[in-house]
Each structure stands twice: as C-alpha cells, then as structure tokens.
Amino acid sequence: MANKCHHLMDGLYLAAMVLSGLALLVMTLVVPFAIFMRYVLNDGAPWPEPLAILCMVTFTFVGAAVSYRAGSHIAVSMLTDRLPETLRRLAARIADLLMLAICLFILWYSAQLCLQLWTQPIAEFPLLSAGQSYLPVPIGSALTLLFVLERLAFGSQEHRPVVIMGNT
Template identity: 35%
Template sequence: MQPHLKFTAQMLRHVSTAALWLAGGGLILMTVFITAQVFMRYVMNDSLVWSEPASVILMGWFIFLGAAVGIREGYHLSFDVLLYFLPQGAKLVLYSISDAVVAAFGAGMAWYGAELALSAWDVKLPSLGVSGAVDFLPLVGGGCLVFLFSIERLMRRAAGLPTARFGEDPIEEAA
C-alpha cells in the first residue's frame, strides 16, 4: 500500500502547489482589477462594470483554494490546548476525527455548491455575460480539494506515516 500512497501523495502535492499558485495569481489579478477600477472611477470619471463581480469571483477562488492547501499542510484552524495533556495515541485519534469531520465538510461544500451552481446555471450575470453558476464554482472546487486533502491525511496516518505539517514533507523522509 505504501508505494500507492507515496505516488498519490506526490500527485496531491503537485495539485496543492498548483492550487497555491492559482490562489496567489487570483489575489494579484483581483488587486489589479480593483486598482484599475479605482483609477477609472476617480481619475477617468468612468467605471469598469465588470471589475467588482470578477474580483468577488476571484476572491472566492483564492480563499477556497488557499483553505484547501492549508488543510493539506496542517495550517487550518484548530484548538490544540487539550492535545498538550493527552498521550500520543489519543492525539492521533483526535487528529483522525478532526480530519474525518473536515472531509465531510469538504464533501458537503462540493455537493451543495454543485446544487447551487446547477440552480443558477440559466441565470446570466449581466456585468460579465457568463452563467451565474460561475459564482459557485469556487465552492465546488475548494470542497473537492478539502475532501481529497483530508482523506490523504487520514490515509497517511492509517499507514503509520506522519501527516504534512508546517511545510514539511514526511512522505519522502519516511520512504
């Protein structure tokens, strides 16, 4: 099982890196859009009608992609006070429960985000000229990645491998 797990972890590391680069690119692009909007409105006395909705969609993407990468790397929000007093075995159980709950949350994000996208499929965003489903695609994409990365953490822990935390890559260290 470990060779398959190592291959999967390497693939998901590439997915995680791509998601992080996309999130960073989205943040930069959103900043450019907002800067252009401010310049056009206050200097040119005109307005870019598409900049605000495009920026909000980009914000959804970089928030959800960044959150998914945070899940994979162990940067997500947690309450660790109790873990300082528990033995290692109990900590691993609580980590696994946490990852399972986060995986279920990611699956719910993807499922219900897809339902929202399908319900808005026929609606057209007037300022962008695209389907209203575009508003909910970050929820679907981010939910899928949160689910995948949480399942990866559970599989690595079940195989006796440490989960990645704070940027380390224990898969290569353990192999």
C-alpha cells in the same frame, strides 16, 4: 502506490497554490484599477467588482485546500496539546473525519448551487454565468476532500517535502 498518490497530490497541491496565488494577484490589481476608473476618471467599469469577487472566492476556497494540506490552517489546539499522546491522535482523527463530513456537505450543496444557477447570466460580467462564478466552491471543497483522504490514509503531509515532477 503511495508514491504515485503522493506525486498526484503534490501536483494538485502546487496547481491549487498557483491558482489561488494568481486569484489573489488579479484581485489586488483589479480593485485599485476599479477605484482609479471610478474616482479619477469618473467612469466606473461594471466588470471589476464581479471579477474581484470571483477571485476572492477562488482564493478563499482553493487557498483553504492548500493551507489544509500544508498544516497552516487555523487550528485551536490549546485543549488537545494538553492531552496524552493517544488521546491527541484520537482527537486529530476525529477532526479529520469532521473535515471529511464538512467537505462532503459543501461539495454537495455548492455543486447543486452551481447547477441551479448555471444558465443565470451576470449582467456586469457576461463572460460567466452565476453558476460558473461559484465553481471555485465545489472545486476547492473537492481538493480539500482529496487532501483529507490523503491525511487519513498516509498521515499529515505538512513536513514531507513536495516532490516536483521528475524529482524523486
């Protein structure tokens, strides 16, 4: 059971890493393109800014899930590093439970936001509605929630090698 869970989480982790990396790549290509169009060709296109914002939101929330699972998220451990081992483990569990609460809060309210804005169009970017453009927020918080549950059930995964499909 644990092995199947690890394989599933590894797949989600790798997919989230690819998605956030692609979002960062697209954002870094779109912004200079928009600047070139506006200041060199004197013809500003309306779609690069909303696309760059969508990529930034995707990179931020999906990338945060990736960094949480990898253990590379921002953590101020100056106080907890000085605690005895039992209290350090207790503080880590409390931090995980607080992350669980934060993920549930963000997931609930961002899903509500998406639902409320689902039919509202974006004039500059007609391919997506405003609700669809906010989808990376609940998706990223759901991924983080899954990674928090994995950490609570199996411990930290930051030192375990990621198993790619087929490798055991």
